[in-house]
Amino acid sequence: MKDMRDFVKEGLEKGLCKKITAEVDWNLELSHIAKLNEEASGPALLFENVKDYSTPVITSVCTTTQRLAMIMGQPLDSTLVDLYQAWAKLGENLVPPTYVDKALAPCKENILYGDDIDLYKFPVPQWYPLDGGRYIGTAHFFISKDPESGWVNLGTYRAQLLGKDKIGTQFIKGKHADIMLKKYQAMGKPMPVASIIGCDPLLFILGAARVSAFVSEYDVAGALRGTPVEVVKGETVDLPIPAHAEIVLEGEVDANKFMEEGPFGEYTGYYSGVGTDPRNFMDVKCVTHRNNPILWGTTVGRAVTDTHMTMALSYGATLWQQLLAMKIPGLKAVYCPPEGSGRFLAIISMKQMYPGHADQVLTAAISTEMGAYGLKTVIVVDEDIDPWDIPRVMYALSFRFQPNRSQVIKRGRSTPLDPSLPIESRDITGRLLLDATIPYDWKYKPIPIELDPAMVQRVKSRWSELGF
Missing domain, CATH: 2.30.110.10 (Electron Transport, Fmn-binding Protein; Chain A)
Structure with a gap:
């Protein structure tokens, strides 16, 4: 093309x-x-x-x-x-x-x-x-x-x-x-x-x-x-x-x-x-x-339309590329929702490999070229959560997130287009870094409920018989 x-x-x-x-x-x-x-x-x-x-x-x-x-x-x-x-x-x-x-x-x-x-x-x-x-x-x-x-x-x-x-x-x-x-x-x-x-x-x-x-x-x-x-x-x-x-x-x-x-x-x-x-x-x-x-031309305006999809691609892809360039282990995927114009909110999934790993990823996101300008909220989830699966992200925020493990950074570069700030004070924004993972360093972690694999296969083999 x-x-x-x-x-x-x-x-x-x-x-x-x-x-x-x-x-x-x-x-x-x-x-x-x-x-x-x-x-x-x-x-x-x-x-x-x-x-x-x-x-x-x-x-x-x-x-x-x-x-x-x-x-x-x-x-x-x-x-x-x-x-x-x-x-x-x-x-x-x-x-x-x-x-x-x-x-x-x-x-x-x-x-x-x-x-x-x-x-x-x-x-x-x-x-x-x-x-x-x-x-x-x-x-x-x-x-x-x-x-x-x-x-x-x-x-x-x-x-x-x-x-x-x-x-x-x-x-x-x-x-x-x-x-x-x-x-x-x-x-x-x-x-x-x-x-x-x-x-x-x-x-x-x-x-x-x-x-x-x-x-x-x-x-x-x-x-x-x-x-x-x-x-x-x-x-x-x-x-x-x-x-x-x-x-x-x-x-x-x-x-x-x-x-x-x-x-x-x-x-x-x-x-x-x-x-x-x-x-x-x-x-x-x-x-x-x-x-x-x-x-x-593009209509711009409220989400989600042409501009927001463009930014979700360009900002999200750039953030992912720049995170990978940092050589941080365990990164699985990143998602910058179009609803946030691809720039104000980022969700990252990762496999934790050592204490403080989640904190490293959270602070790395706002230290990239993309994240340093206007990114306000970063959510990190475990590898079993797809960052684009918003219902599952909400699940992680409900059952794995603890407010006292979040970080509030009061100063960061803002965009003058952010309507959550007063028109006369849009140079600086705050940032919220949310750890929605199960901490790596916990000796006793929550025990997940899992289905029995053999029974799952048995039920699936009877699926049509059961009228589904």
Whole structure:
């Protein structure tokens, strides 16, 4: 799968994507259709007839585990945990992108500069009634490059349409794009960036992942695909651009310039603020796009929909990969529920092998690149509990968990989008580490009730005779 068109083609063939030919208004109607469809775990939707526009919009690309599996090239019956394991295994051997001839890059079919740039030519939706405007970047990512090391980062940050040649940025403090922007600020220069709207869906998923610093998401995508991502140089920026992207916005972000941005209905199910905030913005210098470009958007909003499934995959897989890299023995599986956007809650199963083992795993989880940012609750369960089996996790919390064995850590890095904290105090969060295991060091452990194996076989042999 090289691009969004490959996704649409395969999705239509497998019944995982649906075309909507009826006219749909970009102002709230499109988003509400998509939202209700996502909450019903419906197919990806390709809106071919958007009011006032002649080009399509696609939504709900990542709503189900089945479509995430298709994107990753894994069996369609894979679970999220199966995808975590595949990600961890395939992602070990990084594969850098490869440059292709500009003449062969579909993203260069149309190239616009200066007065020809008008972002309102694209069917950008108004997603929710209280949003501060239309958001062109919900399922996109920004490309930026570290001015010192040359490290290329792909990061998903929301982007409001602020003008015909300007879009908002929300480079949250401490995120990789923010770190790079501060370096350009110290140099007295604006930061070159590119916004990619519509591409191989795996690149967007990686843009939302917590990939370690100094590792390019392009290299991880190459590892997961087993082949290099094809890129071309930008027209006005020295950045690698996905050759098969639908829409590419090239420009720069000046750390010292601001525009009012927001609010926006976030994946937490709440608005990110009560009004607008001054934020840095992207001054668009060039737009390139394919013929009849597909604008990709996601409804975000309350769980569980497109965004939450994307984060459950990218955050969960990254956490699992980073835990495995710590070489801690006894790890069995990890699960980051979509209901928690894949980032606020993690459940880990393990085989205890020595005293304090469970405590080691709990603290390791919040020490990973992924867990250090926003992870609030970690639950560790014994190896007989599957972390995705929520009823069994509730059983462990009821009959194995003891509050006096839990840990409360009062300070950790938070996300400014966490609605459980006051808007003015979202830099720091608390963390709760729950040990729902039977302690390894207990001399006398609870005796489990087990069925007699021979009697189980006997009963099963009579199952139909008994009328079942």
